[in-house]
Amino acid sequence: MNDIQMVDLGRQLAAIRTEIDAALGEVLTSTHFIKGAPVANFESALARYLGGAHALGVGNGTDALQIALMALDIRPGDEIVTSAFTFIATAEAAALLGAIPVFADIDPDTFTLDPASVEALITPRTRAIVPVHLFGQPADMDPILDIARRHNLYVIEDNAQAIGARYRGRAAGYLGDIGTLSFFPSKNLGAYGDGGAILTDDDALHERARMIANHGSRRKYYNEAVGVNSRLDTLQAAILSVKLRHLDTYTQARQEAAARYDALFADATAVVTPHRAADRTHVFHQYTLRIRPDGYRNRDTLAQHLKGAGIPFAIYYPTPLHRLPVFAEDGRARWTDLPHTERAGEEVISLPMHTELTLEQQDFIARHVLAFLHDAPLPSRKTLTASP
Numbered sequence: 001m002n003d004i005q006m007v008d009l010g011r012q013l014a015a016i017r018t019e020i021d022a023a024l025g026e027v028l029t030s031t032h033f034i035k036g037a038p039v040a041n042f043e044s045a046l047a048r049y050l051g052g053a054h055a056l057g058v059g060n061g062t063d064a065l066q067i068a069l070m071a072l073d074i075r076p077g078d079e080i081v082t083s084a085f086t087f088i089a090t091a092e093a094a095a096l097l098g099a100i101p102v103f104a105d106i107d108p109d110t111f112t113l114d115p116a117s118v119e120a121l122i123t124p125r126t127r128a129i130v131p132v133h134l135f136g137q138p139a140d141m142d143p144i145l146d147i148a149r150r151h152n153l154y155v156i157e158d159n160a161q162a163i164g165a166r167y168r169g170r171a172a173g174y175l176g177d178i179g180t181l182s183f184f185p186s187k188n189l190g191a192y193g194d195g196g197a198i199l200t201d202d203d204a205l206h207e208r209a210r211m212i213a214n215h216g217s218r219r220k221y222y223n224e225a226v227g228v229n230s231r232l233d234t235l236q237a238a239i240l241s242v243k244l245r246h247l248d249t250y251t252q253a254r255q256e257a258a259a260r261y262d263a264l265f266a267d268a269t270a271v272v273t274p275h276r277a278a279d280r281t282h283v284f285h286q287y288t289l290r291i292r293p294d295g296y297r298n299r300d301t302l303a304q305h306l307k308g309a310g311i312p313f314a315i316y317y318p319t320p321l322h323r324l325p326v327f328a329e330d331g332r333a334r335w336t337d338l339p340h341t342e343r344a345g346e347e348v349i350s351l352p353m354h355t356e357l358t359l360e361q362q363d364f365i366a367r368h369v370l371a372f373l374h375d376a377p378l379p380s381r382k383t384l385t386a387s388p
C-alpha cells in the first residue's frame, strides 16, 4: 500500500510541532480561552498578511458567509447571484436568511462565476453577488465588480479556498465589500478544528460584522440587533498564528506540486490540467483535472479504478447545488440553463494536493491515471526532477 493521503496533516504538523506546542501551552497557562490576545493578534496578522484593513475571526467559514450577509442587511426575498458549482455553504447561508440563491453559470476554464451569466440574472430584487474563488483561483472580479457598481449590488467573495491568491495584483477577499475565509483543517490555512474570518476594508462593515458575531452587541449586555454567537476559538487562533507564518512556504509547496502534476500530464490528451488565468495567481487548494469522456473511460470509471488501487481522490462537486434536494425541490433557489456547471460536475476529479506531497507520490498517482486512460506515456523522471 502507498502512504498517499488527500491531505497529509500529520507530516505538516510534525514539521512545526514545537511551535504549535508552545503556542497551545501559552493559551493553556493563561486560562484565557475565549477571545483575548491570541485572537486579536491573529486578526491583525491576517489583515496585514493580506494587505487589507480588517479581519474578524468567527466560528467557521459558513458563519462568516452568514454574518457577512447579515452585516449587509440581506433580508427574506432578496436575491443573491452565486455559483452552483461550490460547497453548499455558499448558498446555504443566504437561504437560511430567507434570501433566494440565484445560480449563474461558470467559466469552464476556471470553474468560477461567468460575469456574462451573472448580468443576465439580475432583477430589481437582486442585492448581492457572491463569487467563489474555487480550488484556489480567484473569479474574474473586475467585470463582476463593474456589474455590481452599475446595478448597486454588494459583492461578497467566498474566499474559503483561495487565501493568499491575487487578482491583478490585489488580494482575493478584499476585492469586494466583504470576503470570507474558512480555516477548516484541510483548507490552505487550516486550524486544528473549526474557524473562519470576515475580511473587509470598510470600517463600518467591520464594526457591524463584529457586533453581529457577538450577539448583536458592542457593549456587554446591551444588544442592538439579533446576532449570533460565532467566535474564533482562542486555541485555534494561537495555532493559526503559527501556521500563518508558514503560509507562503505552504502556498509555494502547493504551486510546485501543481507544476509537477502538470509536467506528468503534459502529453496526455484525455485530461485537462488546471487552467491558470494570466491575471491571477492560483494557490491550489485543489488540483482538479477534467477528464474528457471517451466511451468506457470517463471520470466515474477512473474514480472506480483509483479506488481499487488505493489512491485517494475527491470529487468536488459531484452534484451542483441546483440539483441537490435542498434547492431542486422547493423553490428556494432560482436558475436558468447551467451547461458548464452540469458538465463540470460530470468531468472533474481532484487529486491529492497538500504541502507534503512528493514527486514519487505524484508519479505513482499519475501513472495510475494515465494507465487507466490508455493515454500518453509519462515523461522521464529526469525531466520531472528538473521542472520547478
Ligand SMILES: *Cc1c(COP(=O)(O)O)cnc(C)c1O
Binding pocket: 060, 061, 062, 063, 086, 087, 089, 090, 132, 158, 160, 161, 181, 182, 183, 184, 194, 195, 196
Ligand atoms: C469550506 C468552504 C466553506 C465553509 O467553511 P466551513 O469552515 O467548513 O464552514 C464555504 N465555502 C467554500 C467554497 C468552502 O470550500
